[in-house]
Amino acid sequence: MSSIALITGATSGFGKALAIKFATNRYNLIITGRRADRLQEVKNTLTSTYGIEVIALCFDVRSRKAAFEAIEQLPAAWKAVDVLINNAGLALGRDYFDEASIDDWENMIDTNLKGLLYVTKALIPNMIERRKGHIINIGSTAGKEVYEKGNTYCATKHAVNAISQAMRIDLLRHKIKVTAVHPGAADTEFSTVRFKGDEEQARKVYEGYEPLTAGDVADVVYYTATLPPHVCINDLVLTCTAQANSMYLYKEQ
Ligand code: NDP
Ligand code: 8X3
Numbered sequence: 001m002s003s004i005a006l007i008t009g010a011t012s013g014f015g016k017a018l019a020i021k022f023a024t025n026r027y028n029l030i031i032t033g034r035r036a037d038r039l040q041e042v043k044n045t046l047t048s049t050y051g052i053e054v055i056a057l058c059f060d061v062r063s064r065k066a067a068f069e070a071i072e073q074l075p076a077a078w079k080a081v082d083v084l085i086n087n088a089g090l091a092l093g094r095d096y097f098d099e100a101s102i103d104d105w106e107n108m109i110d111t112n113l114k115g116l117l118y119v120t121k122a123l124i125p126n127m128i129e130r131r132k133g134h135i136i137n138i139g140s141t142a143g144k145e146v147y148e149k150g151n152t153y154c155a156t157k158h159a160v161n162a163i164s165q166a167m168r169i170d171l172l173r174h175k176i177k178v179t180a181v182h183p184g185a186a187d188t189e190f191s192t193v194r195f196k197g198d199e200e201q202a203r204k205v206y207e208g209y210e211p212l213t214a215g216d217v218a219d220v221v222y223y224t225a226t227l228p229p230h231v232c233i234n235d236l237v238l239t240c241t242a243q244a245n246s247m248y249l250y251k252e253q
Contacts, residue, residue, distance in 0.1 A: 012189045014214050064118050068118065137164045143182055145245050147247055179233050179236065184246070186211055187211045187212070
């Protein structure tokens with residue numbers, strides 16, 4: 001059987017582009033997301049265009065029970081995941097700390113941090129048994145620096161940065177690779193979600209410069225999965241050329 005990659009949050013943005021990239025390279029895929037219609041569409045495209053095998057798991061990563069049940073019900077052969085990409089995530093709101101919504105905070109913490117932990121913990125026994133596997137966590141430049149009105153989103157991505165380092169140390173003895181990839185601004189549905197459907201506000205985020213595309217990020221992430229067993233990219237930051245980090249973005253006037 002071909003190698004298997006499991007990609008969380010494959011209904012749009014990086015996750016969908018990653019699914020296409022890995023499918024192009026003959027991986028069989030397990031894709032996840034909450035939007036069943038989108039998930040089915042992505043699955044249909046992957047199977048019809050690339051001829052690979054795909055399992056779609058529709059669940060909310062915030063639910064510990066749903067995450068464990070979804071992975072538990074995979075056929076035995078499909079539990080042997082070679083590459084796990086913890087990509088599902090979101091920002092909600094861009095507000096001063098004192099004005100931000102606690103519901104938004106909880107949603108981001110539950111998705112970006114707890115979701116990543118649940119999915120990884122559910123899958124890892126098989127990687128340990130096989131002494132083989134690669135976990136790729138999608139962080140952010142927001143996990144490297146903190147910016148104004150980024151408070152809890154930045155905190156969740158700093159946590160992804162920290163847990164990636166911790167996993168790498170603790171999983172050395174099982175020969176499991178852990179890579180954290182931290183993209184800067186990329187034009188996906190991210191800002192539409194962050195601004196709760198306000199397309200104009202979302203569009204403004206990407207005005208005056210050329211941001212990363214989901215395809216750019218997928219190419220770089222895929223590269224990290226192509227290296228020999230003894231080589232691991234531990235931590236990788238990528239931004240568009242107009243951006244140095246979370247704070248410095250050069251916009252044409
Ligand atoms: P998108 O909004 O385009 O995609 C987010 C994906 O995450 C969707 O497939 C969505 O699926 C899934 N998702 C969100 N919440 C949940 C949940 N509770 N349970 C299951 N799936 C969920 O954004 P991006 O592709 O840009 O974001 C992907 C990752 O990259 C996120 O972790 C984000 O923080 C990070 N990132 C994004 C950057 C950017 O500028 N775009 C830069 C740096 C990092 P569904 O709604 O169907 O559940
Ligand atoms: C997404 C990039 O700069 O909006 O993680 O935080 S940013």
